[in-house]
Amino acid sequence: MRVSLLLSRFAVKAPGIHLRFSPAVLPETGANLRFEVRALLEETRAAGMWLAEGLSWWGRNPELSRALGDAGFIGMTWPKQYGGAERSQLERYVVTEELLAAGAPTAFHWFADRQIGPSILRYGTEEQKQRFLPPIARGELSFAVGMSEPDSGSDLASIRTRAERTDGGWRLNGSKIWTSYAHQAEYCVALVRTAPRSDDRHAGMSQVIIDLRNSHGITVRPIIDLPGRHDFNEVFFEDTFLPDDCLLGSPGDGWAQVTSELAYERSGPERFLTNFHLLCALIDVLGGSASAAADREVGRLVSRLWALRTASVSVAAMLEAGGTPNVESALVKDLGTNFQQELPEVVRRVAADEEICDRTLLDVLGQVVLASPSYTIQGGATEILRGIVARGLRLR
Secondary structure (H helix, E strand, C coil): CHHHHHCCCCEEEECCCCECCCCCCCCHHHHHHHHHHHHHHHHHCCCCCCCCCCCCCHHHHHHHHHHHHCCCCCCCCCCCCCCCCCHHHHHHHHHHHHHHHHHHHHHHHHEEEEHHHHHHHHHHHHHHHHHHHHHHHCCCCCEEEEEECCCCCCCCCCCEEEEEEEECEEEEEEEEEEECHHHHCEEEEEEECCCCCCCCCCCEEEEEEECCCCCCEEEEEEEEEECCCCEEEEEEEEEEEHHHHECCCCCCCCCHHHHHHHHHHCCCHHHHHHHHHHHHHHHHHHHHCCCCHHHHHHHHHHHHHHHHHCCCCCCCCHHHCCCHHHHHHHHHHHHHHHHHHHHHHHHHHHHHHCCCCCHHHHHHHHHHHHHHHHCCCCCHHHHHHHHHHHCCHHHH
């Protein structure tokens, strides 16, 4: 309650500045949804469909995604005519939260459900909606996201991959990097240049839908991360032909499209619940025998987690109302990154002080320590996010 009051007062009232986290309450239907999701996860896990390996939304399990699709837990907010359930953003939030808390491997459908599907729904043609949205909602179609490029960092406006008009479509040349699961996904939505550079850095960009399985001139090279997993890739396009119907929206609308997508990408509970299993493991090991110092450390972590959740729910409510909370979502992502990178250090310190030798906890801690450096760049580098917030507050 106190956190909600604090956030309700967090508003910048200077003229022209719109930064506010209004209190939001999850719907009453959320309680039943939680039980439904938990029951499905328990059933599928008992059947051996998936293991709780701590990978969460980075774990890929097509069979589980199909089960979630059959239950109506993918594309929840979309119209029924496109395979959706016409639920609210806040109801979707409840389901997302439960999947993350359980560590369910959902990467097969995650990007398509979180941002690609909503973008197709908003900007796509009727043919694109009919073609892509129902199979995404059924958990049958996987997408990758092609934004970042080599030597561009998080400066999306500096992309060089270009699509040029040709007979019957477009010819694509360039490369993308950090493209999650491009080696396994069927499609990729990529931000590319469709017009020469101009004084307006954000002009001349468009989004295209690329068939990764059936297009020629595409090379996917793996990038192995510190834990030894192959999630990331570098993708090269060499005279890759794309048909006319590959264009998402109108030429030149790419920048507006990706910035609206990033509000979905940056504000969700995955930005602070990815390592929830580590916090749970620490609490389980400590039990009721922790020292006062350890209790204080855990209390600080839980209070920060709750504050982040409250802010994230507020952003979900803004999205439900049709808003584009780019600044608020950037702030949630930045604070979430900070929390997720501090969490393993706090756990390490508590484990050392309490002389904990529990092998399960230490193994989970080791995995999280290796993964945590990547949080700095996922969904936008910390410096970029703080620049967005600073401009929103007119500090730069």
